[in-house]
Amino acid sequence: MSKDHQVKAKKHLGQHFLNDESIAEKIANTLSFEGYKHVLEIGPGMGVLTKYLLKKETKTHVIEIDTESVEFLKNNYLNLADRVIEQDFLKYDLNLIFNHEPFAIIGNFPYNISTQIVFKTLEMRNQVPEFSGMFQKEVAQRICSKEGSKVYGILSVLVQAFYHAEYLFTVPPSVFNPPPKVESGVLLLKRKANYTLSCNEAMLFKVVKTAFQQRRKTLRNSLKTFNLSDNLKANSIFDKRPEQLAVQEFIELTKLIETDVEQ
Numbered sequence: 001m002s003k004d005h006q007v008k009a010k011k012h013l014g015q016h017f018l019n020d021e022s023i024a025e026k027i028a029n030t031l032s033f034e035g036y037k038h039v040l041e042i043g044p045g046m047g048v049l050t051k052y053l054l055k056k057e058t059k060t061h062v063i064e065i066d067t068e069s070v071e072f073l074k075n076n077y078l079n080l081a082d083r084v085i086e087q088d089f090l091k092y093d094l095n096l097i098f099n100h101e102p103f104a105i106i107g108n109f110p111y112n113i114s115t116q117i118v119f120k121t122l123e124m125r126n127q128v129p130e131f132s133g134m135f136q137k138e139v140a141q142r143i144c145s146k147e148g149s150k151v152y153g154i155l156s157v158l159v160q161a162f163y164h165a166e167y168l169f170t171v172p173p174s175v176f177n178p179p180p181k182v183e184s185g186v187l188l189l190k191r192k193a194n195y196t197l198s199c200n201e202a203m204l205f206k207v208v209k210t211a212f213q214q215r216r217k218t219l220r221n222s223l224k225t226f227n228l229s230d231n232l233k234a235n236s237i238f239d240k241r242p243e244q245l246a247v248q249e250f251i252e253l254t255k256l257i258e259t260d261v262e263q
């Protein structure tokens with residue numbers, strides 16, 4: 001393949017290439033590049049963001065599923081060649097590269113795997129102090145939303161338990177090739193200084209997911225499968241619906257449930 005041969009956008013890989021350099025640079029600059037030596041870009045495509053990341057002192061690694069894009073990157077960014085991982089981000093064991101060291105995540109990646117990318121990031125939260133990514137606008141807004149909002153849900157609570165979530169700016173369809181049908185939004189996550197929770201973290205995931213499966217029911221009803229004692233269920237927190245609980249209240253609820261289950 002010649003050096004300047006362009007990658008043809010493939011729908012099944014969710015490819016919408018960003019063609020606005022100033023937005024690419026703006027996204028690359030959303031990370032602080034402090035407190036970690038490595039940055040992982042998910043889905044670099046033809047490297048529009050990558051070239052700005054390569055200007056930083058941190059080591060840029062990219063993970064890309066598309067062979068044609070991988071070839072393009074290796075031909076056009078020679079100093080990146082041995083840090084191009086041709087793999088599916090969702091399946092790859094990142095510690096083969098990072099060996100338990102911290103790294104930041106960044107990317108303009110496909111909308112249809114963006115929530116799975118966030119869940120995988122949460123699993124790796126001990127190693128990921130910062131995350132910046134392009135999402136469908138509504139998804140980015142949902143992740144940042146607070147209790148009481150109609151769009152507050154599982155991802156809002158779980159992300160905000162560990163990270164400060166900030167909606168940075170909206171990106172119109174016209175700056176992508178081909179343009180997507182939706183508006184996009186860039187979301188920044190910065191891990192909280194104290195991200196070790198006072199409850200059992202695995203239990204928090206279970207409680208939040210179960211509660212929001214039936215978001216219109218009270219917690220007394222939606223959390224039936226936990227077989228809680230009548231004594232505990234008399235607590236007025238169980239009169240509430242999941243969207244009324246702030247993140248900290250979910251943590252308190254999880255602590256109550258933990259001690260109840262232990263008895």
Ligand code: SAH
Nearest residue numbers: 015016017018043044045065066088089108
């Ligand atoms: N970041 C580039 C490309 C955006 S398109 C730009 O802004 O122009 C999304 C990119 O993610 C494509 O290159 C696609 O091949 C890649 N991709 C899709 N699924 C992936 C996965 N599971 N793991 C890694 N990369 C993936």
